[in-house]
Every structure is written in structure tokens, then in C-alpha cells.
Amino acid sequence: MSRDNDQMGSRSVRGLRMRAAAIGIVAVAVIGVGLYALHEHRQRSALLRADPDRLLADPSLTGFADSRGRSAYARHCASCHGADLAGIVARGSPNLKDSVWEYGFGELSDIENTILYGIRSGHPKSHNIADMPAFGRIGQLNDAEIKDVVEYVYSLSHRDADATAARRGYALFMDKGSCYDCHGADASGNIDYGAPDLTGKGWLYGGSRAVLYDSVYNGRHGLCPAWIGKLSYADIRALAVFIYDRSHRPEASR
Amino acid sequence: MKVDISHAHPRRSLALFALGALVGLALAGYGLFTAKGTRSHGVPPEALALVNQRPILRSDFMTQVQTQYSVRFADSTPAQRKRVLSDMIAEELMVQRGLDVDLPSYDPDVRQALVAGVELQLYADVLAQRPSDAELRSYYDAHRTKYVRDGVMQLRDLVVPAPGSSAPQAVQALRGGRPLDAVMMQYGLTDSRRLLDSGHVDLGDVFDFAARTRLDPAVFAAASPLMSGEISAPIQAADGTHIVVMVKRILPVQREFAEVSNEVWRDISEDAKHRVAAANLHYLRSKADIQLADDAIRLDETK
Numbered sequence: 001m002s003r004d005n006d007q008m009g010s011r012s013v014r015g016l017r018m019r020a021a022a023i024g025i026v027a028v029a030v031i032g033v034g035l036y037a038l039h040e041h042r043q044r045s046a047l048l049r050a051d052p053d054r055l056l057a058d059p060s061l062t063g064f065a066d067s068r069g070r071s072a073y074a075r076h077c078a079s080c081h082g083a084d085l086a087g088i089v090a091r092g093s094p095n096l097k098d099s100v101w102e103y104g105f106g107e108l109s110d111i112e113n114t115i116l117y118g119i120r121s122g123h124p125k126s127h128n129i130a131d132m133p134a135f136g137r138i139g140q141l142n143d144a145e146i147k148d149v150v151e152y153v154y155s156l157s158h159r160d161a162d163a164t165a166a167r168r169g170y171a172l173f174m175d176k177g178s179c180y181d182c183h184g185a186d187a188s189g190n191i192d193y194g195a196p197d198l199t200g201k202g203w204l205y206g207g208s209r210a211v212l213y214d215s216v217y218n219g220r221h222g223l224c225p226a227w228i229g230k231l232s233y234a235d236i237r238a239l240a241v242f243i244y245d246r247s248h249r250p251e252a253s254r
Numbered sequence: 255m256k257v258d259i260s261h262a263h264p265r266r267s268l269a270l271f272a273l274g275a276l277v278g279l280a281l282a283g284y285g286l287f288t289a290k291g292t293r294s295h296g297v298p299p300e301a302l303a304l305v306n307q308r309p310i311l312r313s314d315f316m317t318q319v320q321t322q323y324s325v326r327f328a329d330s331t332p333a334q335r336k337r338v339l340s341d342m343i344a345e346e347l348m349v350q351r352g353l354d355v356d357l358p359s360y361d362p363d364v365r366q367a368l369v370a371g372v373e374l375q376l377y378a379d380v381l382a383q384r385p386s387d388a389e390l391r392s393y394y395d396a397h398r399t400k401y402v403r404d405g406v407m408q409l410r411d412l413v414v415p416a417p418g419s420s421a422p423q424a425v426q427a428l429r430g431g432r433p434l435d436a437v438m439m440q441y442g443l444t445d446s447r448r449l450l451d452s453g454h455v456d457l458g459d460v461f462d463f464a465a466r467t468r469l470d471p472a473v474f475a476a477a478s479p480l481m482s483g484e485i486s487a488p489i490q491a492a493d494g495t496h497i498v499v500m501v502k503r504i505l506p507v508q509r510e511f512a513e514v515s516n517e518v519w520r521d522i523s524e525d526a527k528h529r530v531a532a533a534n535l536h537y538l539r540s541k542a543d544i545q546l547a548d549d550a551i552r553l554d555e556t557k
Binding site: 044045046047048049051052053105107109112113116120121122123124125134137138139218219221223233234237 | 298299300311312313314316317320326327328371374375378379382384513515516519
């Protein structure tokens with residue numbers, strides 16, 4: 001009888017120890033998760049509170065932003081801009097790892113602003129000053145005139161252009177077409193309007209004569225969604241840091 | 255000393271329960287006596303300031319500094335930043351004040367701006383769409399009558415005195431080439447004065463759209479196909495029998511697709527905007543609690 005009681009007693013003690021061990025493990029796990037969440041929260045706060053210049057000089061913050069930004073990019077941006085950030089010419093989505101920027105100077109704050117509010121996204125703060133008009137469709141330029149304008153733009157980056165047609169095209173560029181109004185008299189573009197540089201530094205939709213004709217005839221209306229309210233502010237800043245970093249690396253390592 | 259924790263200790267349970275209740279009460283009391291409305295604790299990291307709980311985003315602040323002073327944010331001075339933050343806080347305060355005094359409920363400019371802002375957001379997708387050439391052509395074919403260059407008519411709209419039994423004879427006389435004034439005098443015809451222009455009968459050219467609005471619909475329908483010099487048959491209109499003498503007629507011209515493709519594009523967008531606006535209004539009405547007075551129910555177009 002007393003042996004049975006001893007056995008029951010030792011089983012009960014073992015059970016209690018097991019329970020205590022389980023509670024201990026759960027407590028350690030909860031504390032660990034809590035500490036991790038606290039660390040994450042602190043990192044996110046530091047990322048958001050840092051001035052852009054200070055942030056970019058802080059390896060721990062850029063490292064944190066890079067891993068978050070890479071993951072957010074893969075989920076939300078790669079489908080349009082490509083997994084390698086090189087853009088997709090067929091969709092007119094820009095290359096994000098070169099030094100050509102349609103809006104702003106490519107500063108961290110410029111990139112962040114574009115991600116937040118988008119381009120022609122319908123958000124009142126989005127970039128939406130001008131569209132590339134459909135000069136052919138609206139009849140402002142006829143077929144021959146569009147070809148001349150195309151030849152002029154083509155001549156800015158190609159030596160095999162027809163010089164006579166390009167001269168006529170330049171006159172149209174500066175007068176009837178009013179192209180200079182957005183793209184500038186030297187065709188170098190305007191970052192306030194998002195008017196691209198036409199001198200061959202980079203092409204959104206491609207730089208062949210056929211594509212240029214399509215752009216002038218049908219116009220362009222590129223879009224980028226506004227991510228405010230869809231992504232957290234920390235993710236948006238991390239994305240901006242990620243893109244800034246890739247676009248400001250030496251060319252070979254992009 | 256060995257403690258048997260397998261046994262219940264009512265006093266210990268009671269003490270723990272009381273401790274928990276006290277901690278809860280203390281937390282609630284702290285919250286109650288320190289809360290300022292639903293004030294959140296501190297400024298969230300994405301914001302530079304909270305103005306009555308409305309955040310001023312760091313990103314907006316940086317953009318504003320760059321825009322206002324045309325400098326890179328990194329190159330802006332503390333004074334510039336201070337000025338911009340102060341202006342942004344002032345703006346937020348003024349906006350909040352406007353809402354506090356319920357400006358949108360009575361200021362027509364604010365209401366108009368709000369409506370325009372909401373519409374712009376609604377139409378963003380519509381404006382972003384560019385129909386293909388095939389869609390443009392299809393719309394043009396389905397709405398050809400919209401793309402007609404208006405015709406021009408110069409006419410006399412004559413009214414036969416009641417009873418209008420002399421109308422066929424008057425028409426016959428006019429078609430026979432007798433002078434208009436003579437026929438008018440013989441049969442007592444008078445000008446309908448529908449084409450009054452500055453108090454006089456307009457004997458000049460009138461665009462079809464203007465004639466349509468001024469003439470009786472039956473008279474306009476009879477006049478439209480007449481060519482220059484033709485006389486209509488007697489026309490039974492609401493105000494009596496009319497005879498139209500078409501002095502000069504230039505028929506409407508169907509405009510070619512290539513000429514109007516831009517208008518077609520605009521019209522497609524307008525139609526889409528109307529559809530979106532109607533759908534949005536339908537949705538908003540379905541969500542809203544709109545009560546109508548008894549005598550207003552018959553005025554509600556949705557009923």
C-alpha cells in the first residue's frame with residue numbers, strides 16, 4: 001500500500017515538473033517573441049525617424065531596410081519593374097537601377113514620395129501634371145509630320161537618321177508639336193512633368209522608330225499605384241532604401 | 255520544508271485575484287485621468303508631428319521643403335525646415351477648424367471643391383484608359399448621328415389662319431412660283447415669328463440646332479429634308495397649320511471617323527464617367543439614410 005502511494009507520489013511530482021518545464025519553455029518563447037517584436041519595432045521606428053542622409057550612412061538601418069525592401073519589392077513591384085529592377089520595356093515600366101529618373105532627382109525622399117502616392121494613381125498627391133498627348137489621334141500632327149518628329153528624336157541618339165527629315169522634325173518639335181514645352185528645347189526632359197529625356201540615356205518604351213511613332217501618335221499615360229494605406233510606412237521606406245541602393249551602386253554591381 | 259502545490263489554497267487564490275483586480279483598476283485609473291480624448295502615446299515614427307491626432311508625414315514634410323525652397327532636403331537649412339513645419343501645422347489647424355465649424359455644410363466653395371475632389375478620384379481610372387482604334391470605330395458607328403456637321407437653313411415659317419382650309423391652295427400658289435408676299439396677302443398667311451432674332455424675324459441663315467430649338471417639332475421635322483426653293487406640304491402643328499418656304503438649305507454632313515476620332519475618344523470617356531458616377535451615387539444612396547418628407551417622395555427620381 002505504501003509502495004503504491006510512493007509510486008503515485010513520484011508520478012505526481014514528475015507531472016508537476018513536466019508542467020513547470022512546459023510553462024518555462026512557453027514563457028521563454030513568449031519573452032523571445034516579445035523581445036524580437038520590440039527589436040523590430042525599434043528598428044522600424046529608427047528607419048522611419050532617420051533623416052535620409054543619416055539613414056544611408058547607417059549600415060544597421062540600411063541592412064534592416066534592405067531585407068524588408070527586397071521582400072516587399074518581390075511581392076509588390078517585381079511584376080511591373082522586373083525581378084532584377086531593370087524595368088519592362090513592353091509595359092513602359094522604368095528601369096529602377098539606372099541613374100535616369102522621370103520624377104525628381106532620385107533622392108531617397110523622391111523615391112519614397114513616388115512609392116507613397118504613385119504616378120497618375122488617382123491619389124491627389126500623385127505625380128499627375130501632364131500626359132504625353134496623342135498627337136496623331138487628336139490630329140495635331142499628321143502622319144508625315146509625326147515621322148519627321150520621330151526622325152528628329154531618333155537622330156538625337158543615332159547617327160543613321162535622315163538629316164533632312166530630322167531638320168523638319170526639329171522645327172515641328174519646337175513649334176507645331178510644342179514638344180519642347182515638356183521635353184525641353186534640348187530634349188533632355190523635365191523631372192517636374194515626368195517628361196522623359198529623349199537623348200537616348202534610357203527609353204521607357206523603347207527607342208526604335210516604330211515605338212517612337214506609336215508614342216507620338218497614341219500618346220502615353222504611364223501609371224504607378226499609390227502604396228500608401230496598402231503597405232506599412234516602414235515597408236515603403238524600406239522599399240525606397242532598397243531601390244535607392246540599387247540605383248546608386250557602381251554599374252557593375254547593380 | 256516541502257510545499258505541496260497540488261492542493262488548493264483559497265486564501266492564495268483570493269489574494270492573486272485581488273492583486274489582479276487592483277492592477278486592472280490602477281491601469282484604468284491612469285488611463286482615465288491622463289487620456290486626452292483618444293490621444294495615442296507619442297508621435298508615430300512615420301510622422302513628424304501630430305496635430306490633434308492628425309499626422310504630418312515625414313515624407314510630405316520632405317517633399318514640401320524641397321518644393322518650397324527648390325533644394326534637396328539634405329541641403330535645406332534648419333530655418334527652412336522650421337518654417338515649413340510651422341506652415342504645415344498651421345494649415346492642418348486651419349483645415350481642422352474648417353471641419354469643426356462645419357464649413358462643408360454651408361460654404362458653397364468648399365462643397366464644390368469637395369465634390370470636385372471626390373469626382374476626380376472616381377474618374378481617375380476612366381481617364382487613365384485609352385480606347386483602341388477598334389473601340390473608337392465601333393463607338394463611332396453606333397453613334398453616327400452625334401458626328402454630323404450641322405446643316406444650315408434659311409426659311410420662312412408661315413401660319414395659315416384658322417380654319418386652315420386654304421393651306422393646299424397657298425402651297426400650290428407658292429409652288430407655282432407666285433411671289434411670297436402676294437401669296438401671304440391673298441391667303442392671310444402670317445410669319446410664325448418663331449425665328450425671332452432681336453425682335454425681328456430672322457431672314458438669315460440658321461443652324462439646324464438653332465432651328466430645332468425654335469421651331470415647332472413637327473415644323474422642324476418637315477423642314478429638315480427640304481432643299482433650297484422647296485415648299486412644304488401643309489404641316490399640322492400644335493398651334494395650327496404651317497407652311498415652310500425653304501429659301502436656302504445646306505444639308506448636314508456626316509463627319510468622317512478620322513476627322514472626329516478625338517471627339518469619339520472624349521465621348522467614350524464622358525460616357526464612362528457618367529456610368530461610374532451613376533454607380534457610385536447608387537452605392538452611396540444604398541448606404542445612406544435618406545428620409546424624405548411626404549410631399550418630397552414624388553420628387554425623388556429613384557422612387
